[in-house]
Amino acid sequence: MLHFIMNRDFFKKQLMITSKAIESKTTMPILTGVKIELNNSELVLTGSNIDISIITGTEIKSKEADITTFEKGGIILNANLLLKIISALPEETFEFEVEDNHLVHITSGLADYHLNGHDVDNFPRLPEIISETPLEISSKVFKQLIDETVFAVSKQESKPILTGVHMTYDGKELTAVSTDSHRLSQRSISIELSKDESQELDIIIPGKSLLNISSIFGEEDQEIEIHLTSTQVLFIANGIFYYSRLLEGSYPDTSRLIPQTSDTKITFYTQDILKAINRASLMSHEGHNNIVKLDISKEKVLLSGNSQEIGKFDETLKVADVHGNDLSISFNPDYMKDALKVFGSSMVEIEFTSAIRPFTLRPVEEEEKFIQLITPVRTA
């Protein structure tokens, strides 16, 4: 039965990655466990919550993992408890041995744990979706695409399709769009995902999956393979297999939401407007409506917020440039803060058509590729 010795910290690192797919409370108790398997070439850890599954593979010959194998096999152990135990072990290496009745014996120094495990046959099977022609993308680029859009997905399960990010690839450009119907973020990147120019992509990945992917694959720059079926996507890099279900249904056509013209245009220094919005939101958060107001004229751009009970705020904004018609418009400052925070750019262009039409935000350096939209709030 399964029996090996290996480096504690390396095992812990792999277990922590796998654990991102494991929930401690679930309707299927077996899924609180991590499946640990040793074959001829690898130690494999698997975790799953059905929606997301993660497999980490460690090559037996890995120097860092420092594995001595005695016998192949597999077992399932509660992932949360195992992580605590591994973290608390006294020595740098530990011995892991499965005994009769799925009892697992873990020793390190003088410390001895006997844990009740479960048969690996109880673990659900993962879909087989390895494709011969995967797409390939740099983890750095993919992380950027995620970080710039995932914050704007809907948090409400009542509109399930909007809890995901819509990703499309037309052979030249990879585009990600997210919206919760109050604001929208759309990012495009010119990239060659595949040698086959006819290979296209049109999928909706759950926001929660993308947050994990950004944190698991985003640390070092590497190539990620993307394998697809109609209901599942699999990301592979550096021995890590990340499975996610896709959201099914058709994503709304967001392109028609983006205004093609504008009547008022202001250019701000991103940090200046972000800080001022933050000051205004201190008042709007205290009030009944979370709304701030922008009064735009060529002479002056005034940001204000007020709450009858608490008091009021106003600030004349520093602007780099103002063009077009005068306008007064009200909006939720939190959407504006979220939008501004993801712009790495030092300057941002904000364009308005009217007090009741969505307005756009674009970073000055990359206005063609990155656009955000915020719907104003109508005030009496």
Added chain:
Amino acid sequence: MLHFIMNRDFFKKQLMITSKAIESKTTMPILTGVKIELNNSELVLTGSNIDISIITGTEIKSKEADITTFEKGGIILNANLLLKIISALPEETFEFEVEDNHLVHITSGLADYHLNGHDVDNFPRLPEIISETPLEISSKVFKQLIDETVFAVSKQESKPILTGVHMTYDGKELTAVSTDSHRLSQRSISIELSKDESQELDIIIPGKSLLNISSIFGEEDQEIEIHLTSTQVLFIANGIFYYSRLLEGSYPDTSRLIPQTSDTKITFYTQDILKAINRASLMSHEGHNNIVKLDISKEKVLLSGNSQEIGKFDETLKVADVHGNDLSISFNPDYMKDALKVFGSSMVEIEFTSAIRPFTLRPVEEEEKFIQLITPVRTA
């Protein structure tokens, strides 16, 4: 009406200290506010939740505070909102002016806040307890005394007297005792609190007050003045006045709880036993009873814990020395962890009389001055 200009960060620092006495939800809404007063010599901030009150005074001539005074006066403003606003102001200084109807005008750079304040007359009066013969103690010593005992106070309001730390001074030694009736911590320090040797002390200070005092006064080494009435205590240092009510009633006589003899004595390296107890507690936390067991003999000291569902743990402990009778004893590992964590000492002596009598822990370097007691758990 009240009008001054001053340094933003210095005001923020003082407001944060005062805010430790201010609760954002309270049955007396005026107490969500901070009272701000400027007199001929000082800017004074006051916060209170009735049990605890804190006053910070800033001298007008303080260079760091950089105060320009225009007019004396006072106002009450919501402390939580004010702290957020001050933190978000764009410039290093801000102007604060009270206008008609208790409206407060705060400006910094181009940012303008108008806030609804309240008349200072609405604020409750603090007790007058300045004494001509205060006790004096070093903040470093007092912080140590607090940190070594306050963790063991009762968290249950059903035994109010045990939610405080009992402090006594007999003219030579200051002693602090806390117990939640499952464990006890007692620390004594030889110290001259007063030139008058007949001055004694016997008070019970709420644990919550002591945690604040440790964080407010413990940062730099300074002398703290202690002023007392029968129901209130006032600590003064560095322009900060900290008022706390005392717990009324008589504290149980804890001295008779401490065993005078022992039949089994073990000396451990503190870090070794702490880490082993932590490993054992991983299993006991999963089980129905949070209990670990120590089996002591001259040949071997074995720590074990088990949970029928999850599995079991055992570890042969590294001991520096074992004396006396063999013994098996069960106890809550969390009490042991708390006790060991506050021992700065590298070695600890644990002494037992029987499996059903409390056992003691003492740091080897200072065994006369610091003792902790843990009540074992009877097992069938």
